[in-house]
Amino acid sequence: MHVAGRASASPQLDELWEKAEVSSYPLGLPPQPQEQLQEPVYGSERQPTAKERRFQADKMEQIAVRKRLIALREQEKERKAIFKYEARQKELEHFRKAAQRPKNELKASQDKAKEIRERLNEKMRQEIEQEREEAWKQRAAA
Numbered sequence: 085m086h087v088a089g090r091a092s093a094s095p096q097l098d099e100l101w102e103k104a105e106v107s108s109y110p111l112g113l114p115p116q117p118q119e120q121l122q123e124p125v126y127g128s129e130r131q132p133t134a135k136e137r138r139f140q141a142d143k144m145e146q147i148a149v150r151k152r153l154i155a156l157r158e159q160e161k162e163r164k165a166i167f168k169y170e171a172r173q174k175e176l177e178h179f180r181k182a183a184q185r186p187k188n189e190l191k192a193s194q195d196k197a198k199e200i201r202e203r204l205n206e207k208m209r210q211e212i213e214q215e216r217e218e219a220w221k222q223r224a225a226a
Contacts, residue, residue: 132140
């Protein structure tokens with residue numbers, strides 16, 4: 085059997101071909117992919133649309149803002165670390181001075197106390213001698 089200019093080897097195929105919807109297949113051929121008239125354009129060869137440019141600009145701005153925030157956080161961490169370091173150094177310096185102070189101050193205060201005791205003892209000896217002399221004078225006068 086001849087259908088649309090085709091010679092068929094089997095009657096079963098002819099029946100299937102006849103039952104097929106002719107309207108969906110122009111000229112009895114299955115649909116073919118449409119040919120693209122233009123050559124394909126890849127990535128940066130094509131000019132971006134305004135919407136794409138706006139989207140790209142927003143993304144770049146977000147990236148820049150994120151980088152600035154990260155840099156600010158790093159600076160803040162560095163400032164805090166420096167502040168802690170300086171505070172610790174002051175504290176250590178205070179402890180070093182405090183550790184040295186008792187030796188020097190203790191000796192100085194001991195020397196000062198010794199001088200004060202000696203002056204007080206000398207003063208008390210003089211007062212005691214004066215009292216004895218007065219007591220001897222009173223006994224001698226009596």
